[in-house]
Amino acid sequence: xxxxxMKLKVNVWRQTNKDQSGEMKGYVVENVDPHMSFxxxxxxxxxxxxxxxxxxxxxxxxxxxxxxxxCSMVINGIPHGGHKGVTACQLHMRHFNDGDEIxxxxxxxxxxxxxxxxxxxxxxxxxxxxxxxxxxxxxGGAPDANCLPIPKKExxxxxxxxxxxxxxxxxxxxxxxxxxxxxxxxxSHLAHLPQGEPERYVRAQNMAQQMDAExxxxxxxxxxxxxxxxxxxxxxxxAEFNSDLIKAQFKG
Amino acid sequence: xxDAMELKRGSTGPTLFxxxxxxxxxxxxxxxxxAVTGLGLCAFIMGHMAGNLLAFVGRDAFNHYAATLxxxxxxLWGTRLALLIGFPLHIWTAVRTVQLNxxxxxxxxxxxxxxxxxxxxxxxxxxxxVVLAYFAxxxxxxxxxxxxxxxxxxxADGHYDAYxxxxxxxxxxxxxxxxxxxxxxxxxxxxxxxxxLFQHLGFWGAKWTPFLKNVALVLGYGLCAGxxxxxxxxxxxxxxx
Ligand code: FES
Numbered sequence: 057x058x059x060x061x062m063k064l065k066v067n068v069w070r071q072t073n074k075d076q077s078g079e080m081k082g083y084v085v086e087n088v089d090p091h092m093s094f095x096x097x098x099x100x101x102x103x104x105x106x107x108x109x110x111x112x113x114x115x116x117x118x119x120x121x122x123x124x125x126x127c128s129m130v131i132n133g134i135p136h137g138g139h140k141g142v143t144a145c146q147l148h149m150r151h152f153n154d155g156d157e158i159x160x161x162x163x164x165x166x167x168x169x170x171x172x173x174x175x176x177x178x179x180x181x182x183x184x185x186x187x188x189x190x191x192x193x194x195x196g197g198a199p200d201a202n203c204l205p206i207p208k209k210e211x212x213x214x215x216x217x218x219x220x221x222x223x224x225x226x227x228x229x230x231x232x233x234x235x236x237x238x239x240x241x242x243x244s245h246l247a248h249l250p251q252g253e254p255e256r257y258v259r260a261q262n263m264a265q266q267m268d269a270e271x272x273x274x275x276x277x278x279x280x281x282x283x284x285x286x287x288x289x290x291x292x293x294x295a296e297f298n299s300d301l302i303k304a305q306f307k308g
Numbered sequence: 309x310x311d312a313m314e315l316k317r318g319s320t321g322p323t324l325f326x327x328x329x330x331x332x333x334x335x336x337x338x339x340x341x342x343a344v345t346g347l348g349l350c351a352f353i354m355g356h357m358a359g360n361l362l363a364f365v366g367r368d369a370f371n372h373y374a375a376t377l378x379x380x381x382x383x384l385w386g387t388r389l390a391l392l393i394g395f396p397l398h399i400w401t402a403v404r405t406v407q408l409n410x411x412x413x414x415x416x417x418x419x420x421x422x423x424x425x426x427x428x429x430x431x432x433x434x435x436x437x438v439v440l441a442y443f444a445x446x447x448x449x450x451x452x453x454x455x456x457x458x459x460x461x462x463x464a465d466g467h468y469d470a471y472x473x474x475x476x477x478x479x480x481x482x483x484x485x486x487x488x489x490x491x492x493x494x495x496x497x498x499x500x501x502x503x504x505l506f507q508h509l510g511f512w513g514a515k516w517t518p519f520l521k522n523v524a525l526v527l528g529y530g531l532c533a534g535x536x537x538x539x540x541x542x543x544x545x546x547x548x549x
C-alpha cells in the first residue's frame with residue numbers, strides 16, 4: 057500500500073431540503089490520504105467547497121468509530137461501501153485507487169425522507185422502537201447483576217441482535233426497502249431474555265404494525281440486509297420475528 | 309380504570325376472524341399467505357411431475373393415469389379446488405407486495421444496487437409471470453382442448469387419448485420450447501421459493517436452513533429436469549407416438 061495522496065472524482069447527491077428535488081453533482085477531491093476514513097475524505101471535500109465559497113455537503117456522523125449508527129451513505133451502490141462489518145466512518149480510503157470515480161447517495165426509502173444532501177430522517181425507526189421495542193418494568197431497586205440466570209446460548213442469540221446500531225443500512229440495501237432486519241433485531245434481543253419474554257408476542261405485533269404504517273416494503277428473503285449490515289446481524293432474527301407473529305395469532 | 313379492567317379480561321379484542329384478516333393483510337401476514345399457497349402449489353407440481361413421468365412407461369400407463377384422475381372426482385376436484393383457491397391467493401399477494409415494495413422506494417438510486425442477492429430471488433415476479441402465462445396456455449391446450457394439435461378421435465372408453473395429445477403437442481418445436489423455458493423459470497422460482505417460504509413461516513435452524521437452501525435448489529432444478537425430459541424425449545424420438 058502506498059501512502060501517495062490520491063485525487064478522486066466524487067459524485068454526491070445534492071438536495072437543499074425535503075421539498076426540493078436534488079441531483080448528483082461531481083467534484084474533484086485532491087490530497088486524499090489512503091489512511092483517511094471515508095468521512096475524512098468527505099471532510100476534505102467540504103473544506104475545498106468552503107474555500108470556494110460553496111455549501112458543504114451535509115452528512116450524518118457522530119462517533120466515527122462504528123458504534124453510533126449515524127453515518128449513512130450508499131457508496132458505489134452499496135450501503136457503507138460494502139466491506140464486511142464496516143460502517144462508512146470505518147471505511148478507509150486505502151480501498152480506493154488514485155483517479156477512482158466514487159458515487160455517494162443517501163439512504164433511499166419512502167420512510168426515510170431526504171432532509172438535505174446525504175442526511176435522511178430516520179425517525180421512523182425510532183417510532184417502531186417506541187411502539188414495542190422496550191420492556192415494561194415497575195420502578196424499584198435495580199436487581200443485582202447475574203441474579204437472573206440466562207443460559208449462555210440464549211444470551212448469545214440476544215447479543216447477536218443487540219449489536220444493531222440502528223443505522224438503517226438494511227433498509228437502504230433491500231430491493232424492497234424493507235425494515236425487517238432492523239425490526240426483527242430489536243424484537244429478538246429482548247425476546248431471548250427473561251425480562252423481554254413476557255411481552256414477546258404483543259411486542260412483535262405492535263412493532264410490525266408500526267413498521268407497515270411507516271411505509272417500509274415487504275421482506276422477500278433476499279438477504280441483502282444481512283450482507284450489508286455493519287454489525288452482521290443474521291436473517292435468523294427475521295424468521296424468529298415471523299414465527300412470533302404467527303404464534304401471536306394463536307394466543308388470545 | 310374500567311377500561312384497564314376490560315383490557316385485562318381481553319373481552320374487547322377483535323373476533324378471531326377479524327384479527328386473522330387483519331394479519332393476512334399486513335406485510336408479514338401476506339407473505340405467510342404466499343408461503344402457504346406456495347407450499348401447496350409446489351406439492352401439486354411434484355405430484356403432476358410424477359404422473360407425467362409415466363410417459364416413459366408407455367401409452368397405456370399414461371392413459372390409465374389420466375383416466376384414473378378423471379374417474380376419481382374427489383381427487384380431481386379436490387386438487388382443482390385447492391388450485392382455484394391457492395393460485396389466486398398466491399398471485400394476489402404477489403401483486404400486492406410488489407405494489408407495496410415499489411411505493412416503499414419512490415426515488416431510485418443513481419447507481420444500481422450492488423447489495424448481493426441471488427438473481428432467481430430478485431426476479432420472482434418475472435419468473436412467476438411467465439409460469440402463469442404458460443399455465444394459462446397449458447390449460448387451454450391439455451385441459452380445455454382449445455388450442456394445439458388434438459387427436460381426431462376419442463379412445464374406445466370415451467376418454468381423450470392424453471398420450472397422443474402430449475406427443476403431438478411436443479412434436480411441435482415451438483410448443484416444446486415454450487414448455488422447457490417455462491420449466492426453467494419455474495425451477496428458478498422454486499429454488500428461491502422453497503427456502504423463502506420456510507423463512508416466512510418462521511422456521512429457522514442452524515443446520516436446517518442451509519440444508520433447506522440446497523433442497524430448494526435440487527427440488528427446483530430436479531422438477532425442471534423431470535418435466536423438460538418429456539418434450540425433449542419426444543423431439544429426440546425417444547417417446548414415440
Ligand atoms: S459515525 Fe458513528 S457509526 Fe459511523
